[in-house]
Amino acid sequence: MGTSSGAPGGLRIAIVGPAFPYKGGGAHHTTELAHRLAAAGHDVVIESWRAQYPGFLYPGQQTISDPEGEPFPGTRRRLDWRRPDGWWRTGRGLRSYDLVVLAVLSPVQVPSYLGILAGLRRGARTVALCHNVLPHERKPYDEPLMKRLLRRVGGVLVHSDEQARLAEGLTERPVRVAEMPAHLPVAAAVAPGDVKVRRRLLFFGIVRPYKGLDVLLHALAKGPGDVGLTVAGEFWGGLDETRELIRSLDLASRVELRPGYVPAADVPGLFTAADALVLPYRTATASQNVWMAYEHGLPVIATDVGGFAGQVRDGVDGLICEPGDAASLADALGRFYAPGEPERLRSGVRPVDHAPVWAEYLDMLTGDALTGDALTGGAR
Missing domain, CATH: 3.40.50.2000 (Glycogen Phosphorylase B;)
Incomplete structure (x- = not known):
């Protein structure tokens, strides 16, 4: 298993979600989050998918040949949309982890996440990291699915006050807001003196x-x-x-x-x-x-x-x-x-220093505000 080498006192953290070489913001965020957690001294693994979405929902190209960032070495791709039995086994395999983070981008993920939660030990620390609590274009089953998931996790992390209100309407679990820090690749910026108006x-x-x-x-x-x-x-x-x-x-x-x-x-x-x-x-x-x-x-x-x-x-x-x-x-x-x-x-445009934003984000995710008691390293 390839994971980061966590420092003494660090947590064993599993992130479940899309990661490189899948494309899109969700994969970028999961991968960058893993790198940041590892750099902070935690022992991290990503549990990802053999396919990011079921083919009938997203028939297009799901991967890119050259990841647009550094892949995380501790990435496993054992989850399969066609093998629900593997979801429970994945959860069982994560029982020794201090924190399991479920990256939620769509209600389509909920059945697999419920299977993973069923495989975890009782009382496991779990967080639903919701990029979207509910889809922008909703279907009748979206809210019941999300309600079931958010009531099963220990806490919910969202990226805006509006999303927090949505989540609070679906669960009594702790809901916290953290600004989403930058995680997409940035190439060389435009030269400061280049102010030509191009219409x-x-x-x-x-x-x-x-x-x-x-x-x-x-x-x-x-x-x-x-x-x-x-x-x-x-x-x-x-x-x-x-x-x-x-x-x-x-x-x-x-x-x-x-x-x-x-x-x-x-x-x-x-x-x-x-x-x-x-x-x-x-x-x-x-x-x-x-x-x-x-x-x-x-x-x-x-x-x-x-x-x-x-x-x-x-x-x-x-x-x-x-x-x-x-x-x-x-x-x-x-x-x-x-x-x-x-x-x-x-x-008036100024690039933002996202180091403090990332620091607050990691503190919120790994601290006690989301799941009740303060987290400490080591298995329970």
Whole structure:
């Protein structure tokens, strides 16, 4: 078994969730969390999957050939969606661990996590680390599944006050909030002196209805007529509908679609070619995209959902507008492109020092606030 070599007094911690070479923010976060916990002196293992999601739910390419970061050496891939008996065995194999962290990205994971919990010893310390308590686009079974899971774990860690309220409505277990620190790869930032206004905006990442690309397109049609938009990311459905909307709004000459996963090597060029990153989300939990934009010296135009208003300083390093409101977003685009504003907002952008954020995050995850008693090293 490859794990970190924990220092005396450190904990034995198992993280269950996606990890490299799977792509996406969940895999990045799990892997980076393992590295950070190991660096803090804990003995860490990741229990991951032979496939990140069942094929019928995500038929696309789930892995990438070159992990966009350093894989964690103590990563095992024994979990299989088709083998529920293996879930219980995985839990049984983790009985000697001080803390088991379940990385929750979707209710689809709940049956396997319940199987793992059934295999653990009675009284095991467990935390549901919820990237999303409930999906942005919900199905009738989502809430019952999440309620069952959150009532079985010792505590719940979320990344925003809104998500905490959701979790508190599903469980009486302790629910705590910790800001999600940066975990996505960052390439060389844009040179500080590069302030050329390019009259182009960027929409970046997986395209799903809750992210409001349609609202942005309507706003673009209402806003400054010489501003272009690049849309770069995987479409989880709706690509043909998006193309038709672009045609109907007469935006074909102004909008570039780059559907598909964006390798880390291509990210700097996308950010360099834009004046601002636009996050027109209808709903949100926590997003790494604001931090990525700031690392590349780019202001952010975002809606007032999730944690965006806490990340973006309105009028200093970006603008905040109303969600689901094309007129409000169009007004924000007009304000952004007022003479001198792109340069002024870019000058206010500062990369964030995430070392203190990570330190608080690890303290919250491993401390006593989530599961009751203070954790100490050694098996029980």
